[in-house]
Amino acid sequence: MRFVVAFVLALSLSACATRPETPPLTVQCSVERPQVCTMEYDPVCADLVTGGRETYSSPCNACADDAVAGYLRGACPE
Numbered sequence: 001m002r003f004v005v006a007f008v009l010a011l012s013l014s015a016c017a018t019r020p021e022t023p024p025l026t027v028q029c030s031v032e033r034p035q036v037c038t039m040e041y042d043p044v045c046a047d048l049v050t051g052g053r054e055t056y057s058s059p060c061n062a063c064a065d066d067a068v069a070g071y072l073r074g075a076c077p078e
Helices: 002-017 059-064
Strands: 044-048 053-056 069-071
Touching: 044 059, 053 059, 053 069, 059 069
Parallel strands: none
Antiparallel strands: 044 053, 044 069
16 A cells, blocks of 8 residues: 555656746737836836847836737846
C-alpha cells in the first residue's frame, strides 16, 4: 500500500514539475478607439501594427494610438 501511495505522489509531483509556462495574453484594442484618457500611470507594453513594441503610460493611451494592435501589462523590457 505504501508503494502505491509513494508512486501516486511521485507521479503527481513530476507532472507539476514538467508543466510548461503559458505566455501572457495580449489584450487587443477595440475597433472604437478612445478619444480622451485620464492621467493615470499604469504602464503597458504595446504591440505596434508595423511591428515592434513601445511603452505607453496606460492601456487607454496605447489604444488611443492607431499604430497599436494590443498590449501587455507592464513596461516593455529594455
